[in-house]
Amino acid sequence: MTDLPVQKNEYYDVTVQDLTHDGAGVAKIDGFPIFIQNALPDEEVKIKIIKLKKGYGFGRLEEIYKPSPYRVEAPCPIYKQCGGCQLQHLSYEGQLIAKQKQVKGVLERIGHLKEVPVYPVLGMEDNPWRYRNKAQVPIGEREGGLIAGFYQQRSHEIIDMKECLIQQEINDTVVQTVREICDKYGVRAYNEKTHKGTLRHVMARYGLVTGEVMVVLISRTPDIPNRKAIVEEIATTLPQVKSVVQNVNTKKTNVIFGDETRVLWGNEYIYDYIGDIKFAISARSFYQVNPDQTKVLYEKALEYAGLTGEESVIDAYCGIGTISLFLAQKARKVFGVEIVPEAIEDAKRNAALNEIKNAEFSVGEAEVVIPKWYKEGNTADVLVVDPPRKGCDEALLQTIIEMKPKKVVYVSCNPATLARDLRVLEDGGYKTIEVQPVDMFPHTVHVECCALLEINQSENL
Ligand code: SAH
Numbered sequence: 001m002t003d004l005p006v007q008k009n010e011y012y013d014v015t016v017q018d019l020t021h022d023g024a025g026v027a028k029i030d031g032f033p034i035f036i037q038n039a040l041p042d043e044e045v046k047i048k049i050i051k052l053k054k055g056y057g058f059g060r061l062e063e064i065y066k067p068s069p070y071r072v073e074a075p076c077p078i079y080k081q082c083g084g085c086q087l088q089h090l091s092y093e094g095q096l097i098a099k100q101k102q103v104k105g106v107l108e109r110i111g112h113l114k115e116v117p118v119y120p121v122l123g124m125e126d127n128p129w130r131y132r133n134k135a136q137v138p139i140g141e142r143e144g145g146l147i148a149g150f151y152q153q154r155s156h157e158i159i160d161m162k163e164c165l166i167q168q169e170i171n172d173t174v175v176q177t178v179r180e181i182c183d184k185y186g187v188r189a190y191n192e193k194t195h196k197g198t199l200r201h202v203m204a205r206y207g208l209v210t211g212e213v214m215v216v217l218i219s220r221t222p223d224i225p226n227r228k229a230i231v232e233e234i235a236t237t238l239p240q241v242k243s244v245v246q247n248v249n250t251k252k253t254n255v256i257f258g259d260e261t262r263v264l265w266g267n268e269y270i271y272d273y274i275g276d277i278k279f280a281i282s283a284r285s286f287y288q289v290n291p292d293q294t295k296v297l298y299e300k301a302l303e304y305a306g307l308t309g310e311e312s313v314i315d316a317y318c319g320i321g322t323i324s325l326f327l328a329q330k331a332r333k334v335f336g337v338e339i340v341p342e343a344i345e346d347a348k349r350n351a352a353l354n355e356i357k358n359a360e361f362s363v364g365e366a367e368v369v370i371p372k373w374y375k376e377g378n379t380a381d382v383l384v385v386d387p388p389r390k391g392c393d394e395a396l397l398q399t400i401i402e403m404k405p406k407k408v409v410y411v412s413c414n415p416a417t418l419a420r421d422l423r424v425l426e427d428g429g430y431k432t433i434e435v436q437p438v439d440m441f442p443h444t445v446h447v448e449c450c451a452l453l454e455i456n457q458s459e460n461l
Contacts, residue, residue: 005030006057008049013065016043019098021106021416023086023445027059034059040068040090041098070094075129076165083153085166085443092128096121096439099447103415103437111419113432121437121447122296128442131290133272134205135164135171136256139179139189141197146183148175148202156192156254166443174204174213174238181233182217185226190219195252198224203256205281206240207272208291214243214270216283218256222248231265243267245283257284274298277325277354285346286319290440297411297438297448298326301384304409304452307331311381314373314405316366316396321347321359323384323411328359335380336361337369367393374403384409391417394424401428408453413440418449429456 006012006029014027016039025039027047036059039045044066047059064071074080074088087095099121107113124131137148140158149161163172182199190200203216215234217224224230224246231244244265249258261283269280272287274295281287288294301323305313307330315324318336320343328334328351336359338344347361362369366385373379383405385392391414400408401424408430412418422432430453440448 004052004057005032006034006049006052008052011046011048011062012059013044013046014059016041016045016068018105019102021102021445025061032057036061038089039064040071040094042066043068043071068094070097078150078159078161081152081159082150082161084150084164086445088443092123092442095442096123099437099439103435103447103449106415107419107422107435109419110416111423111426111432113419113422113426116422116432117434119434119436121439122293122300123439124290124293124442128439129165130168131292131442132164132167132171133208133291134203134287134289135167135175136201136203137161137175138201139182139199141189141191146179146187146189146199148179168206168208170206170213170240171204174206174215174241175202177237178202178204178215178217178234181230181237185230185233187225187230192252192254195220200249201256203283205270205283205287207270207281209273210271211240212242212270212272213238213240214245214281214283215241216245216247217264218247218249218258220248220250222260227264235265241266242270243283247283274322275326276329277322277350279320279322279350280346280353281320282342282346284342286340286343288322288440293438293440293448294322297440297450298323300436300438300450301409301411302326302330304450305330305382305384305407307382312379313382313384314370314380316370316383316385316392317387318347318361319343319386321350321361323386324359324361325350325354325356327382327384328356331382332358334359335373335378337364337366339363339365365393367395367399370396370403371399374399379403380405382407382409384411386411387417389414389417392421397421397424397428400425401430404429404455406455410449410451410453412449412451413446415447415449418451422451422453425453430454431456 016025018026025036046063051058104118147160188197190197201218248260315336324336433452435451
């Protein structure tokens with residue numbers, strides 16, 4: 001690699017230009033990009049080249065000559081070991097600026113959408129900490145006692161953690177209390193290497209509005225020693241707990257949940273509200289982790305849908321019907337589609353719980369079900385999509401282009417696939433009116449977006 005403009009183990013002074021989608025700083029030496037962990041845009045820094053690849057390299061931050069005005073001391077003591085957050089060294093204001101820039105950049109690069117307005121990110125107004133309503137904590141052992149913590153970055157070593165600053169405080173308390181109780185009754189932690197031991201993970205989920213808590217014990221074996229005593233003690237020590245559930249995962253895998261779930265104590269669900277809508281959330285249901293910002297995101301989706309009460313709406317990738325039920329309040333009819341059968345059962349139950357009668361839910365792949373509906377002559381005035389990170393399937397995009405709903409509202413957790421899909425829809429006759437990023441995951445690199453597309457008027461003639 002002698003023809004590269006940089007040498008391994010050499011030191012260079014550089015100015016950081018940008019931030020990657022995973023939060024590293026980027027600088028260029030004679031046009032050759034170098035990624036630098038923990039460096040921020042506009043910083044002048046000294047780096048040591050630690051790794052070189054064909055088209056790029058990695059530098060270690062050695063010294064900061066001129067720090068970014070947005071640089072702050074990361075408040076979490078385990079920030080560097082954990083890796084759950086990537087942007088704690090950037091002030092919250094700086095994070096929001098960086099996320100807006102990231103979305104804008106990706107839309108331009110991948111979607112060739114230079115003109116589309118990307119608004120400033122809607123961040124958390126009061127306190128961008130302690131927002132997560134769900135904790136899934138691996139259990140390990142140290143000196144014979146149970147520890148609840150996190151996997152050290154790029155390893156399977158569990159590090160003890162008493163609190164997580166982006167977690168609701170109650171979840172920290174619940175996890176630690178459950179760990180102590182299990183320890184007291186002699187439960188052993190699951191050991192990945194030997195595939196022995198019992199307790200793999202503890203999950204705590206908190207209904208922010210209702211104050212209800214669910215505890216899920218994820219075990220390797222169907223039996224947990226002293227289960228009855230443990231569950232009783234959890235229920236009496238933690239009055240907010242309304243449900244204790246066990247999930248059995250017998251497999252040698254790093255997937256958290258297994259196939260068998262049973263209620264040990266209390267209800268099968270806890271309840272929560274987003275806006276006026278009440279949701280029953282079971283142990284395995286997908287439910288957004290930042291409920292305050294979920295409301296902001298869904299209100300944006302509702303605003304973009306521009307409903308008057310007359311519209312027929314399709315909500316693709318509907319999960320447990322969260323967006324569908326939000327939209328149903330203002331639409332004539334909403335049809336939700338989702339691939340996971342249990343989620344559709346939840347969606348139907350949630351519709352009934354809120355006495356919403358104009359929402360119907362179907363199980364299946366959006367890219368199969370919606371084309372089928374279209375062939376049968378069923379169309380929609382507004383189509384909402386909220387796909388997983390890989391974005392929409394090509395077949396779904398083609399059906400949208402043929403079906404021509406007046407508006408498409410695209411909710412996305414991955415700006416890169418959003419940009420790719422917007423390009424397809426633009427080429428098919430849609431115009432991207434605007435994109436509103438929403439910060440659902442402060443201190444991490446993730447950013448959620450809501451985009452509004454309208455069918456080009458000229459195409460309609
Ligand atoms: N709109 C919901 C869920 C969004 S997450 C909410 O905000 O809560 C994306 C959802 O898409 C998941 O529930 C996932 O199970 C579902 N999904 C993934 N692939 C799918 C496909 N091909 N067709 C339909 N749904 C799919």
